[in-house]
Amino acid sequence: MIKIVVDSSSDYTKDELKELNLKMVPLEVSIGGKHYYDGVDLDKDTFYELLTSSEEFPKTSQPSPNEFLEVFEKAKADGDEVICILLSSGLSGTYQSALLAKQMSEYENIYIVDTLSATIGIRVLVNHAVKLLKEGKSAKEIAEKINSIKDRLRILAGVDTLEYLCKGGRVSKTAAAIGGIVNIKPVITVTKEGKVDVVAKKRGTLKALSYLEDTINSYNIDDDYDIFSVYTYGEENTAKLEERLSNIKITDRIQIGPTIGAHVGPGAFGIVFVEKV
Numbered sequence: 001m002i003k004i005v006v007d008s009s010s011d012y013t014k015d016e017l018k019e020l021n022l023k024m025v026p027l028e029v030s031i032g033g034k035h036y037y038d039g040v041d042l043d044k045d046t047f048y049e050l051l052t053s054s055e056e057f058p059k060t061s062q063p064s065p066n067e068f069l070e071v072f073e074k075a076k077a078d079g080d081e082v083i084c085i086l087l088s089s090g091l092s093g094t095y096q097s098a099l100l101a102k103q104m105s106e107y108e109n110i111y112i113v114d115t116l117s118a119t120i121g122i123r124v125l126v127n128h129a130v131k132l133l134k135e136g137k138s139a140k141e142i143a144e145k146i147n148s149i150k151d152r153l154r155i156l157a158g159v160d161t162l163e164y165l166c167k168g169g170r171v172s173k174t175a176a177a178i179g180g181i182v183n184i185k186p187v188i189t190v191t192k193e194g195k196v197d198v199v200a201k202k203r204g205t206l207k208a209l210s211y212l213e214d215t216i217n218s219y220n221i222d223d224d225y226d227i228f229s230v231y232t233y234g235e236e237n238t239a240k241l242e243e244r245l246s247n248i249k250i251t252d253r254i255q256i257g258p259t260i261g262a263h264v265g266p267g268a269f270g271i272v273f274v275e276k277v
Contacts, residue, residue: 002138003080004126008257011257012024026063027061028060038060058262068100069101069104081111083139087115087259116150121272124272129145152276155270156270157268157270158186158202158269160265160267160269165264186200187211213245221248229250229271231255
């Protein structure tokens with residue numbers, strides 16, 4: 001059999017993991033003096049409530065190699081092949097932990113994909129991998145296909161406040177203070193190098209929405225893959241974006257979890273899609 005393994009940054013719920021037959025290895029989240037396993041004993045809404053009420057900026061820790069090794073050794077014992085589709089190496093050491101675990105397992109039938117993406121971007125790739133698996137593709141074929149798609153994956157999102165980008169060290173305190181005064185709404189993406197970057201700064205939510213609408217419509221979107229709208233905590237801005245993108249058939253609206261949510265805070269809104277070749 002072929003087993004698909006994800007980490008918790010893919011932001012699947014427990015029910016979704018069960019439905020798709022995915023094995024999830026969680027990242028650890030530390031906030032408010034407590035430690036949680038993302039997606040295990042910390043749900044998304046609770047995370048945002050902690051984020052907005054705590055003075056401490058949350059920290060996420062990658063899974064240890066041993067956590068992946070446990071999964072790999074079971075697969076080896078069962079004679080299963082494994083495809084790991086994981087958080088960008090530009091954002092976390094999760095991918096490196098999995099590589100080390102593969103070496104420790106001394107088992108070759110493990111394919112580890114560095115998505116160079118995060119959160120719902122990973123979900124797009126994993127959902128397609130599940131589809132390919134149902135079509136009878138081999139583990140090697142699926143891993144190769146996902147690696148060929150990931151360069152065309154696009155994430156664009158508006159951020160409602162600079163506060164959390166500042167706390168996470170992505171903008172300076174001075175820039176955040178000035179931005180707050182003049183109501184700056186950054187637009188972020190995940191780059192081809194797998195890192196979060198600010199691509200635009202718009203004055204007010206309406207201008208940020210207009211920028212996203214124009215930018216998204218400039219792409220030739222491949223509707224062979226899922227198209228997701230995304231939000232963090234509060235769906236109002238995302239609903240407005242969907243209204244502007246009524247020409248695009250959005251698969252579903254999905255909530256972003258702690259891995260990226262910690263840096264963008266509540267009120268974020270955006271879309272994830274695959275661009276045509």
